Amino acid sequence: MSNKIKAAIIGPGNIGTDLLIKALRSDFIEPVWMVGVEPESPGLARAAELGLKTTADGVDGMLPTMIDDGVQICFDATSAYVHAENSRKVNALGAVMIDLTPAAIGPFCVPTVNLAEAVAAKAMNVNMVTCGGQATIPLVAAVSRVQAVEYGEIVATVSSKSAGPGTRKNIDEFTRTTAAGIERVGGAKSGKAIIVINPAEPPLIMRDTVHCLTVDTPDEAAITASVLAMIKEVQQYVPGYKLKNGPVFDGKRVSIYMEVAGLGDFLPTYAGNLDIMTAAGLRTAEMYAQEILAGNFTPVAT
Amino acid sequence: MDLTGKKVTVHDMCLRDGMHPKRHQISVEQMVSIARGMDEAGIPLIEVTHGDGLGGASVNYGFPAASDEEYLTAVCREMKNTKVSALLLPGIGTVDHLKMAVDCGISTIRVATHCTEADVSEQHITMATSYAGLDTVGFLMMAHMIEPDELVTQLKLMEGYGANCVYITDSAGYMLPDDVSARVALARAELKPETEIGFHGHHNMAMGIANSLAAVEAGASRIDGSLAGLGAGAGNTPLEVFIAVCERMGVYTGVDLFKAMDVAEDLVVPMMDHMVRVDRDALTLGYAGVYSSFLLFAKRSAEKYQLSSRDILVELGRRRTVGGQEDMIEDLALDMARERGTI
Numbered sequence: 001m002s003n004k005i006k007a008a009i010i011g012p013g014n015i016g017t018d019l020l021i022k023a024l025r026s027d028f029i030e031p032v033w034m035v036g037v038e039p040e041s042p043g044l045a046r047a048a049e050l051g052l053k054t055t056a057d058g059v060d061g062m063l064p065t066m067i068d069d070g071v072q073i074c075f076d077a078t079s080a081y082v083h084a085e086n087s088r089k090v091n092a093l094g095a096v097m098i099d100l101t102p103a104a105i106g107p108f109c110v111p112t113v114n115l116a117e118a119v120a121a122k123a124m125n126v127n128m129v130t131c132g133g134q135a136t137i138p139l140v141a142a143v144s145r146v147q148a149v150e151y152g153e154i155v156a157t158v159s160s161k162s163a164g165p166g167t168r169k170n171i172d173e174f175t176r177t178t179a180a181g182i183e184r185v186g187g188a189k190s191g192k193a194i195i196v197i198n199p200a201e202p203p204l205i206m207r208d209t210v211h212c213l214t215v216d217t218p219d220e221a222a223i224t225a226s227v228l229a230m231i232k233e234v235q236q237y238v239p240g241y242k243l244k245n246g247p248v249f250d251g252k253r254v255s256i257y258m259e260v261a262g263l264g265d266f267l268p269t270y271a272g273n274l275d276i277m278t279a280a281g282l283r284t285a286e287m288y289a290q291e292i293l294a295g296n297f298t299p300v301a302t
Numbered sequence: 303m304d305l306t307g308k309k310v311t312v313h314d315m316c317l318r319d320g321m322h323p324k325r326h327q328i329s330v331e332q333m334v335s336i337a338r339g340m341d342e343a344g345i346p347l348i349e350v351t352h353g354d355g356l357g358g359a360s361v362n363y364g365f366p367a368a369s370d371e372e373y374l375t376a377v378c379r380e381m382k383n384t385k386v387s388a389l390l391l392p393g394i395g396t397v398d399h400l401k402m403a404v405d406c407g408i409s410t411i412r413v414a415t416h417c418t419e420a421d422v423s424e425q426h427i428t429m430a431t432s433y434a435g436l437d438t439v440g441f442l443m444m445a446h447m448i449e450p451d452e453l454v455t456q457l458k459l460m461e462g463y464g465a466n467c468v469y470i471t472d473s474a475g476y477m478l479p480d481d482v483s484a485r486v487a488l489a490r491a492e493l494k495p496e497t498e499i500g501f502h503g504h505h506n507m508a509m510g511i512a513n514s515l516a517a518v519e520a521g522a523s524r525i526d527g528s529l530a531g532l533g534a535g536a537g538n539t540p541l542e543v544f545i546a547v548c549e550r551m552g553v554y555t556g557v558d559l560f561k562a563m564d565v566a567e568d569l570v571v572p573m574m575d576h577m578v579r580v581d582r583d584a585l586t587l588g589y590a591g592v593y594s595s596f597l598l599f600a601k602r603s604a605e606k607y608q609l610s611s612r613d614i615l616v617e618l619g620r621r622r623t624v625g626g627q628e629d630m631i632e633d634l635a636l637d638m639a640r641e642r643g644t645i
Contacts, residue, residue, distance in 0.1 A: 246636075
């Protein structure tokens with residue numbers, strides 16, 4: 001009997017394909033389905049070559065055999081517009097949905113901060129916030145677990161080539177969703193997110209700046225230790241998560257300067273923004289899988 | 303150069319771009335007083351927002367003395383003839399800010415992106431065109447960084463989303479008149495005849511007037527400037543000077559020159575924290591092609607980490623940084639300080 005939980009990836013684009021390559025290495029997840037909508041999609045062809053079942057009929061193409069195929073976890077790497085419908089359909093057949101789109105209909109999940117909570121709450125849909133959120137919310141949380149943060153602000157700078165058409169068409173969704181995540185998961189009283197797209201060649205590696213304004217004078221030693229410990233935790237699933245400078249303390253301002261390089265599985269290494277999403281999504285799925293394997297959690301149809 | 307008979311709409315930037323040299327600390331009262339003076343002088347259009355546009359209030363760019371909503375409400379209700387615009391940079395501000403600004407009474411929204419990234423403005427330009435009569439402008443920043451044909455491709459995207467006017471923006475004050483002519487002329491030839499073209503200059507190489515004239519000659523009908531040149535870097539094209547030159551050349555602006563000069567001299571200059579001029583650092587911005595609002599951030603980091611602000615600015619240019627990357631400045635200064643042993 002397999003000791004892995006079977007999973008389906010919806011969306012055979014860059015994100016879905018990168019996720020597939022990472023999932024093939026997982027000790028807890030076995031990807032068995034790749035779901036697309038374009039018969040000619042190179043991502044579907046690649047998944048088929050790697051031995052997955054594929055369909056170009058969307059989620060409906062997988063549903064009839066999903067239970068027999070043992071799928072208990074699905075990843076949605078499509079778009080916010082179709083996510084709710086995809087989620088409803090797979091939840092109805094008892095699979096947990098991990099949402100990599102900005103739809104955010106389920107609770108936010110940032111693995112190093114609140115994954116355990118989401119799993120303990122047995123949420124059937126969890127949302128991975130945004131790429132900028134995955135890269136920065138752990139650090140806001142690292143400050144707010146030491147002392148109260150009045151205001152958390154992040155600036156994510158990504159290369160032009162790594163900002164896809166979905167992000168570009170609805171860039172406000174990035175700023176709004178990330179700001180909400182800074183508050184709800186990061187623990188800042190109010191949050192703000194800024195994204196900058198830079199077209200330089202060669203493409204720049206994702207950069208993230210985190211500014212926190214603390215209520216009281218920051219405890220420099222405790223905050224520095226907390227930030228360094230958090231970075232180590234994120235590095236467990238994103239090895240290229242690197243502190244460039246800081247924490248810098250200036251009055252009540254705490255600033256942390258980061259660089260995020262990807263693993264280069266399918267996406268280029270500069271696209272750390274995309275890599276951290278797929279890595280966080282897989283990390284989340286693995287934690288669910290461990291709970292399922294341990295008998296602590298049985299996903300049920302909703 | 304013969305520009306006789308041409309008409310130009312001048313657009314004043316004091317109360318938006320001018321927020322940069324004021325570290326966003328212009329008070330509501332100062333804004334209202336200057337805006338009233340501009341209204342009386344007959345300046346048709348003025349911009350009022352945080353220096354980095356709607357929603358710019360942040361650690362990264364600076365917290366302003368009042369909110370965009372407070373500034374816009376106070377200024378819009380005082381204007382008799384002058385119209386008010388707001389700037390919006392997608393990635394910083396959102397359509398929620400746009401709606402707020404419309405409710406405050408703006409008549410023009412300008413949606414600004416880096417020159418290669420026009421497609422991030424679709425959401426905001428589309429929303430703007432849903433307001434009947436809202437003058438909708440697409441604004442491509444750092445336009446010196448790409449060739450004219452690439453720039454026009456991006457301008458066409460904004461035109462396609464519904465912008466009735468598009469801007470070629472020399473955010474770094476890097477361009478020379480021929481650079482402006484080439485870009486504006488190609489845009490004029492390729493865009494719809496009813497789409498207006500504007501030029502926004504910075505005076506870092508002292509080319510503000512010359513570049514604006516080149517733009518008018520090549521087909522631009524809107525020109526940005528600011529009274530007394532209050533703007534980022536060495537400031538914007540000094541507007542009262544441009545108006546005087548236009549008068550001498552037979553270009554119609556509709557502005558009362560002497561009244562404009564008086565607002566510049568009596569209200570804007572006394573408000574300056576430092577003389578906005580082509581100093582060593584501002585010249586470096588233009589020379590190295592760096593976003594003008596980086597100026598004071600580089601000066602502050604240089605002081606804090608005992609570095610030369612010119613060295614920081616040159617390196618920012620070499621790394622091809624774009625508008626909005628103010629967070630890069632302290633990060634880079636820390637790297638430089640470590641290399642040089644000053645920390």
